[in-house]
Amino acid sequence: MKILIIDDSSTMRRIIKNTLQRIGYSDFVEAADGSEGLAALEGVELIITDWNMPNMDGLTMVKTIRRHPSYKTLPIIMLTTEAGREDIIEAIKHGVNNYIVKPFTPEVLKQKIDQTLQQKQE
Amino acid sequence: MDVEEIVNPFKEKLIHTFQTMLDFKPVPGQIKYGKRDDMVSDITGTIGIAGDISGTVSLRFPRELACRVSSIFLNEEITTINHDVMDTVGELAxxxxxxxxxxxxxxxxxxxxxxxxxxxxxxxHVLGYPAGSSVVIVPFSMGDSTFYLEICLKD
Incomplete structure (x- = not known):
């Protein structure tokens, strides 16, 4: 499964990648903001994205993706520092499938990925 | 409103973040109020906040501790300040x-x-703030080193 990791922090991208490797994933593509993310969608089966990023933030990117007929059901997990209930509701409303607040553990990441992929199958 | 009521969630989240991502529980010291020129650091991650409260939240480390924290964070040995250390300190803030x-x-x-x-x-270095700001510093011990959580709020 090809996973697109989008975060402006290169450190966080590496931590997410290392964690994904620990839980059994190995095919990744990376982007540093929403614009780069949009340009890297080809063949992607799951997106893990930050919210607050320069140039184009994660929520704007999600809204853009959801307007595209080919990507209406592409699973998207938002992995962010934005921990407010209103933030989570807003993200889900605009097409995010699941939400993780940093800091995260491998267990939580695995659980949210499993849940998201299962929802897509249903 | 009591400033400690605002500062405590930052303390709590700092401890939680270090425990979750670094598997280490830093020990908070006594809160200091006001700018302190004796509490210096070598690398600082700072983030601005704006809304019902406005100001900055900063994490200030000595070089060696920043490298140690980044090494644990990235699971690789880092001995000198590089882009990874700078990114890690900012991301933690x-x-x-x-x-x-x-x-x-x-x-x-x-x-x-x-x-x-x-x-x-x-x-x-120390951080400077405009007049009319309240500064709160919480020292944390990590082994034999100390780092600071420094919060500046506009009055």
Missing amino acids: NIIAGGAKGILVQTLNIDFKLAIPTTILGDG
């Missing part, structure tokens, strides 16, 4: 401020937006 925001919205109905984190590098 970001995670802590975002987590504290979640608590403050829920408990005190205080909401704010986060800016993009910035990292400052310079041996023995």
Whole structure:
């Protein structure tokens, strides 16, 4: 499964990648903001994205993706520092499938990925 | 409003973040009020906040400790300040401020937006603030080293 990791922090991208490797994933593509993310969608089966990023933030990117007929059901997990209930509701409303607040553990990441992929199958 | 009510969620999230991502529980010391020129650092991750409260949230480390924290964070040996260390320190400030925001919205109905984190590098630096700001510093012990959580709020 090809996973697109989008975060402006290169450190966080590496931590997410290392964690994904620990839980059994190995095919990744990376982007540093929403614009780069949009340009890297080809063949992607799951997106893990930050919210607050320069140039184009994660929520704007999600809204853009959801307007595209080919990507209406592409699973998207938002992995962010934005921990407010209103933030989570807003993200889900605009097409995010699941939400993780940093800091995260491998267990939580695995659980949210499993849940998201299962929802897509249903 | 008691400043400690605002500062405590940042302390709590700092400890939680270090425990979750670094498997280490830093020990908070006594809170200091006001700018302190004796509490210097070599690398600082800082993030602006704006909303019901406005100011900055900073994490200030000595060089050696910043490298040690980054080594654990990235699971690789880092001995000198590089891009990874600077990114790690900024990202930690970001995670802590975002987590504290979640608590403050829920408990005190205080909401704010986060800016993009910035990292400052310079041996023995202190942070300066405009007049009319309140500064709170919480020292944390990690082994034999000390780092600081420094919060500046506009009055």
